[in-house]
Amino acid sequence: MNKSKSSVLTLVVAALAGTAAIGANAQGRVADVYIPSQQQQASTQYMVKTGSSRSMANYPDFTGVAEHTINSVVSIKNYASVRQQQNNFFQFGDGWDPFEFFFGPGNGQQQRKQQQQQPKKSDSKPQLRGSGSGVIISADGYIVTNNHVVDGADKLTVTLNDNSEYNARVIGTDPNTDLALIKINAKNLQPITFANSDDVKVGEWCVAVGNPFGFNSSVTVGVISAKGRGLNESANSGIKSFIQHDAAVNPGNSGGALVNTDGELIGINTMIYSQTGNYAGISFAVPSNTVRKVEADLRQYGTVQRAVLGISYQELDADMAKEHKITATNEGIYVAKVTDRGAAKEAGLQEGDVIVKFNGTSIKNGGELQEQMNKLRPGDKATLGFYRDNKYKTAQVTFKNDQGTTKITKNSDFASLGASFLNLTSKEKDDLSISNGVKVTGVREGKFKAAGVRDGFIITTINDEPVNSSDDVETIYDQIMHSNADKVMYIKGITATGKTKYYAVDLSDAE
Template sequence: MNMKQTTKNILGVAAIVLLSSGVAGITTYKLLNRERPAAFSELFQQNPDNVQLAAFHATDAQPVDLTQAAENSVHAVVHIRATQLGKTQTVQGMPDIFDFFFGDGRGQQRQIQTQPRVGFGSGVIISKDGYIVTNNHVVEGADEIAVKLNDERELKGRIIGTDPATDLALIKIEGDDFPTIPVGNSDALKVGEWVLAVGNPFNLNSTVTAGIVSAKARSIGGGAANGQAANIQSFIQTDAAINSGNSGGALVNAKGELVGINAMLYSPTGAYSGYGFAIPTSIMTKVIADLKQYGTVQRALLGVVCTDLNMGLAVDEENKVIKEIKEKAKELGIKEGIWVREVTEGGSSAGILKENDVIIAIDGRKIHRFADLQEELAKHRPGDKINVTVLREKKEKTVEITLKNEQGTTKVVKDAGMEILGAAFKPVSSELKKQLNLGYGLEVTGVTNGKMADAGIRKGFIILKANGQPMRTVEDLEKAMKEARKSPEQGLFITGMFPSGKRAMYAVDLTQE
């Protein structure tokens, strides 16, 4: 077995459950007797009277009349055009022999103009005042967003927040009394139930395809290892046709309720071949409410390194990892559930869960595989309490755990944009680089009140590295800052120099009250 295959297997079975500030759907919060956040009721269009919109309930009779559900859905699905404008970039060329012996060894720099890039997708209007859910990959990196409604109106959109981990984004158009789709409960979906995939894929007005729910809590690809958070991998699988332009569109049940956001298709050719996947509303509602309220998702982490015992059902007897899981499952006397291999110090489960516990339920819901665990955690914020049922020494035990965030606290994490630094930046000019013999650098062109001023950084300082990473562009600094915000210390250690040649180091505290 080659190294690549071994690595893939390990990634598929070991995961640090750092997931998912997620997304308790509205129904879930009711069942837990929680006080529903105001953002939920304000943001999502509801169906309080449980109006029957289709001729038959999906499970009451066949065939199901889907015409009313389609009619009530198409007007709330929009076409999204995301444009990334052309930019001027500095490219460092490879040094030739003359540069090597007679120059500075770094090669010649040249300016290139990138071409504008345009992407297309779909979106779903979830509130009358113009909040729209779509996929993150539809709008990622966009400088301009145009939204075209089913009635041919075209409006300018702006990004409220994005979450790459769940591939969801929230955008806003200005106006009132837009058509909406009531949000349903994806947990109530049954395999075999009729659903509609509604999208606006090619700017052709909304398009409807029909199919059934093929599977729930479907995981695509591996989880996570080496301390990195996994993407949410708990999809609704359907055979309703989902093509690339449908990304961000609506998955609708026979009552005309939104039960998922179409995310991807699974096909060896890139065209529809019978498998599509949607992000369930049980995850979507919490993520979108967080984006609206805080600008970023409040992700709750269980704080354990764990393995899905279902992997032991694989038939590859030569695989050492699979063999280890089978042996452990036999030893524990259970074939499915989440085997706790390590409890993270200072994490949510520290002092509560133990090594070799097997998680079999959360808040009464059975946990068969890793995707089930991810989906349950995705419904909660740091500070929420959950009841975790484990099998410990072949006896069931239920414990209460207070979930924490990546920093090991229950505090709300707000979106910290570059503005909190209170400074402006630009890449070091060619002249200054030549004068100071620098290959790269980010010049501080102005400092106002903010984190930079608090740290003592002044105008003219040239940032060379932040937390050990070279700073060539403003985007490099933004990336380093976002990574630093995820660490418990929330600090940015900056090294650089002044135009005088004097070198300096600064520690920037990114914590917010």
């Protein structure tokens, strides 16, 4: 990708279309927007129709798809204290300025200064930070959305298509896939039906449903442009396997549905590729199979269970194939390194192997490999097809977790803390030059969030006692709660960049 000062293509999340997004509005509000009619006619057939009274020259008619889907898509508003907004609003990824995104190139610094010069409001009442979209996945109120839609919120509200509003709580988040699961107390909702995203074909019709710029229940149409699209430039998402499409996606569409012509979910719209931050014909969605796996893990375990193959790789191309005298194929996953005691090593894979199949599915690039692995958990098995010395071979792999075992990662979740804890790998410790520590993940409403602790922070000591596992955290927590001393966790740790930080977590009302 060629970059210059005059024109820089950037990946941006189809982010929060909130007060900043509607900067031309003197009041800076998103509530006073068009609300569609509550009268929605039931559709008994959702396939695209051609040649109907609504069609011209046999163009397809998507009314059935829209009617079936809009009641499953919600608007989500993110509220945060003024102080929280000032602290968190710029954490959208390296090199990306949200003021540039909302107000246009060259205007970011001016708008930031104007915000900083505004009179400070009370920190006690959360202010509207922005809005996004979400998709109902159960009749009793579970909703999937993007992590960046709910990140940093002190309060979340969900508005259904019938204009009813609910407060929402975060069940779990996964920054790596930019997905989050939230819950509202409601019944008899209309959940969306999941499709198998593996069955999606390039060139088929797709429909995006969401709330761009706060305009509820907006429907746009496009076609699938590519599958397994890897985006190494993505600063906001660890996932490298997207569905690319050209249905219009704009700020506020984040977390909304991408559906097929049966009105079934094939993806969650997440980001766009653009010079301006607005739609430019290239949109990306997390595949529905990944969404289904992540939300199931968040519900059951509180954290996502990831299968680890244990290799470093490069995507094979013609030049690399020539360099390594590979004649059997010009595409696939070239194994550059095999991790000791990893799943690939135990299955017999070696450096120089070229992986071309995963459970019978062709693998041409890293995005396609990750798309298959996203479905699996530690302990699951898969058959890999690969070339070695230009001869085709197969091997069965039993996947491990990032700690090198086949066990499900335990999520030590103390309700009052509102956080979960994961053991560090040896590599993470070496990279940070520490001998012990535990990573904070899944921060939601609770003691940690109130104290300012965020996802990814690494705790090294609590009350001067070293911690090296979730069990250590639980033991210290229990000691504090059963002692006669002050009910406080004095936490020392480091950020992902190696900066030392301290927090005091008040546990006095957790008894």
